[in-house]
Structure formats: C-alpha cells, structure tokens
Amino acid sequence: MALNITVTDETDSTLRLNLDGSLDSDTYAQLESLLASKVTDHTKLVAMNLADLKFISSSGLRVFFKTIKQLKKNGGKVAVSHMQPGVKKVFEIVKALPDLSIFASVEELDAYLASFQR
C-alpha cells in the first residue's frame, strides 16, 4: 500500500517525521532508505508522528527495530506519537513498546524535544 513520509524537522541530533499510510512489504524500503540517509552517529532522537499510519506489518516493524538498535547504541532514542490502535497492537505483540518513547500529543513531544535540544 502507499506510504508518504514527510520530514518535518531536522537538526544534527534530531529528526522528525510524519508517516502517512501503510508501512508494509511494499513500502518499508522507502522509510529504510530515508533513515539510512539521515540518521548518523550524532542522531540522538528520531521522532515519528504516527497519526496517519494506518497499517504496519513485520516488514515495517523490522525498520523500527533496526533504528531503535542503531540509536540506542549511541545513547539515542526513537519516539512515536499518536499511535492508532491497530498499529499499537502490533508493537504490543512483539513487546516493542518499552523500547519506544511514546507521546500522546504533539505538545508533549515538542516539550520533550525542547528539553533535548537545550
């Protein structure tokens, strides 16, 4: 299915994205290659707004797992906000929620980012 990725903010240490659509075997490579081009050893936070992400399968999970591992190695984090119930269920099954920073709102995430960049 289709996936639209928008980079909403980018600094040396942080990357913010909106994911819109479906992260599956047809589309995971789009996110994988975007992250490969933008995430460096200096990246401390990748924050993804998942409000418009309607579907995720194991191909999509794999990209999240890779990114979490990569960032954790350098003391960084992956944050998500606005997870829809179906997407959340998938993360719950593989017990990935403890490894994600989860934000309910853009405001919460903004506050967190502000503290991060200070």
Added chain:
Amino acid sequence: MSELIEEFEVFASTTLDDISARLEVLVAIEQLPNGLVSDVLIILDELISNLFKYGGGKRLEVKLYKSADVLEVRCKDDGAPFNPLMTQRPDLEVPMEDRAIGGLGLELVLAMTDSQNYHYDGNCNHLTLTLSLS
C-alpha cells in the same frame, strides 16, 4: 460447515493494495468483519514477503473459508519447502538492543490466529490458519 468466501492468487507483482481491495469487498457484503481486515493483511504480507524474497516461489494461492465462528485462511505456495511455524522465535522479554531482528512476522501470525497447521504435499507448502470471528 465452512463456506468458501474468497479465493485468489498472489504473484510477485501483486500489491497489498490488490489484496486489501478484495478484503474490503468482503466487508462490504458482510462476509468479513472489518476488524479482521488488518489481521489478515498482516498475515498475508508476512507470507508473501517470505515466499518471494526467500522462498523462490512464483505463486501463492489463498482461500478464505468461513463458518459460524471461524475464518480459515488456507494458503498454498510453490516455494521451497518451508514451515514458517518452525522459525526460531525471538526472546521478546529482553530489551531491543539484545534481540536479533527476526521472527517478528511469526510472532504476529501466532498472536493473530487461534490455530496453525502446516504440511508439505504435492510440491507445495500448505498453511492453514484460523481466526476467531467472535
């Protein structure tokens, strides 16, 4: 008694959109609860990516059967003999940094289905999964 409600073939060129459209039709004619669409898509996405990426298969045949309380997903493919149910399961209790990235698809399939049955017969992999309709 179970009734065949849908059958289709999946090739490397088939997209998940094609399959999603079929399932949406079943929802529209009240043969499939809307709540099961994403579960079925997650399952099929997993089988399809395994088959075409690693299994060397050309064709997957999917049949959906429905009885009063169970949806049965019968899959048959011509890939190399592969029982996905025997994949090594990841340890989900350890933090991500200590996990191997693999076996995630099987975890999803097991969580979303009530029973799973595999056999190899007639040069094809046969996988039957059931999902509860209630």
